Amino acid sequence: MKPSLFVAHSTAIAARGLDQETMVMSATNSTLFTLNEVASVIWQSLDSTTPLGEIVARKICTKYDVALDVALEHAEALVRGLAQHGILLLSEEPISVSIGSSKVTQ
Amino acid sequence: MPSVTTAIQRSEVVVEIGGVPIRLRCDNTVFLDQIEERYAGYVSSSSDAGFDFEIHLAPPGTASGDLEVDVTWESGRWLMKRGDFRAEWNPSSLCGHIEQTINPFSLDSVLRILHTLLLAREGGFLLHASSAIRNGSAFLFSGVSGAGKTTMARLAPPDVVMLTDEVSYVTRNDSRYFAVGTPFFGELARVGANQRAPVKALYLLAKGSENKIVPIAGAEAVRALLRNVLFFAREPEFVRMVFDTAIDFVARVPVRRLTFTPDYRVWEMLV
Numbered sequence: 001m002k003p004s005l006f007v008a009h010s011t012a013i014a015a016r017g018l019d020q021e022t023m024v025m026s027a028t029n030s031t032l033f034t035l036n037e038v039a040s041v042i043w044q045s046l047d048s049t050t051p052l053g054e055i056v057a058r059k060i061c062t063k064y065d066v067a068l069d070v071a072l073e074h075a076e077a078l079v080r081g082l083a084q085h086g087i088l089l090l091s092e093e094p095i096s097v098s099i100g101s102s103k104v105t106q
Numbered sequence: 107m108p109s110v111t112t113a114i115q116r117s118e119v120v121v122e123i124g125g126v127p128i129r130l131r132c133d134n135t136v137f138l139d140q141i142e143e144r145y146a147g148y149v150s151s152s153s154d155a156g157f158d159f160e161i162h163l164a165p166p167g168t169a170s171g172d173l174e175v176d177v178t179w180e181s182g183r184w185l186m187k188r189g190d191f192r193a194e195w196n197p198s199s200l201c202g203h204i205e206q207t208i209n210p211f212s213l214d215s216v217l218r219i220l221h222t223l224l225l226a227r228e229g230g231f232l233l234h235a236s237s238a239i240r241n242g243s244a245f246l247f248s249g250v251s252g253a254g255k256t257t258m259a260r261l262a263p264p265d266v267v268m269l270t271d272e273v274s275y276v277t278r279n280d281s282r283y284f285a286v287g288t289p290f291f292g293e294l295a296r297v298g299a300n301q302r303a304p305v306k307a308l309y310l311l312a313k314g315s316e317n318k319i320v321p322i323a324g325a326e327a328v329r330a331l332l333r334n335v336l337f338f339a340r341e342p343e344f345v346r347m348v349f350d351t352a353i354d355f356v357a358r359v360p361v362r363r364l365t366f367t368p369d370y371r372v373w374e375m376l377v
Contacts, residue, residue: 010344012344014342014349014350015343016349016350016353018324018325018328018353019324020322021325023325023329023353024348025330025332025345025346025349027340027341027342028340028342029340029344030332030337030345031334032328032329034325034329035305073325091236
């Protein structure tokens with residue numbers, strides 16, 4: 001069974017909603033990302049303690065006509081891509097960013 | 107024994123850009139003269155200055171060719187350096203010092219960096235843009251080098267007051283944005299008028315075969331604006347302030363893409 005994936009926003013970012021989109025700026029290198037409406041829903045739901053699968057099931061699959069496995073695959077690709085830029089923190093355990101007790105991969 | 111003339115020799119110049127008076131102290135009167143000439147129209151006779159900088163001149167030939175600007179926050183001070191200068195500014199004491207060789211370009215860079223830091227806290231910014239006042243309103247013309255900033259300045263009709271052809275100074279006051287004249291010039295090599303006016307529109311420049319204006323908004327406008335905002339510091343708090351300002355600016359000021367042929371008629375389109 002695939003382990004759960006927990007996701008937290010990096011502290012070194014600035015993010016603001018703009019219409020249906022979300023703009024995210026890396027404070028470390030000023031790279032700018034624009035998230036579309038669906039990605040914005042995921043972004044807003046990331047709380048470091050709710051597994052990504054649960055977020056996708058509750059927030060995406062109930063709102064959009066998409067199968068859970070397909071939506072989850074896309075969501076994982078999104079968060080892993082953003083994590084590579086230091087925008088998100090990923091872990092197989094709930095993340096406590098301030099304590100840093102989880103094994104966090106970027 | 108020093109003469110009386112030497113004893114009362116001038117040792118400082120106050121340069122006031124955007125209503126921010128900065129006192130520059132230096133024991134080299136030749137350099138002070140250079141500063142007065144370089145910032146003509148922005149030299150204040152006021153003895154009051156919000157900020158004090160002591161300039162130490164290094165011997166000629168001591169500057170390195172490193173063009174990378176490095177701005178960091180360390181122990182309560184901003185440290186700014188490039189191959190030709192090292193500067194430090196303490197926001198608490200409002201004092202700082204600059205080490206550079208005797209050329210006004212290094213000082214110009216330090217002042218630009220300093221103003222980006224000051225403006226960020228006030229919701230303003232410096233923008234790679236020419237700007238001008240016409241009929242009481244300011245227009246910003248932004249773009250990368252070669253996009254047409256100086257061309258727009260050259261094509262300006264006589265009733266237009268040019269604020270700069272290179273770096274625009276944008277301030278926020280009571281939810282409104284104002285463009286303010288600067289001495290920061292580009293190819294035109296002319297200091298801008300020391301005036302201000304509310305910003306009516308930001309035009310993103312592109313040269314083309316016809317004159318065309320296309321409104322842009324949302325994320326695209328923010329992205330385009332941020333691409334041209336001058337900021338050097340990488341501290342998260344600072345980046346967030348600039349980011350928030352860009353989003354607020356785009357929500358309040360129309361942003362348009364202006365494709366233009368380089369002739370005077372382009373100004374007729376700007377309303």
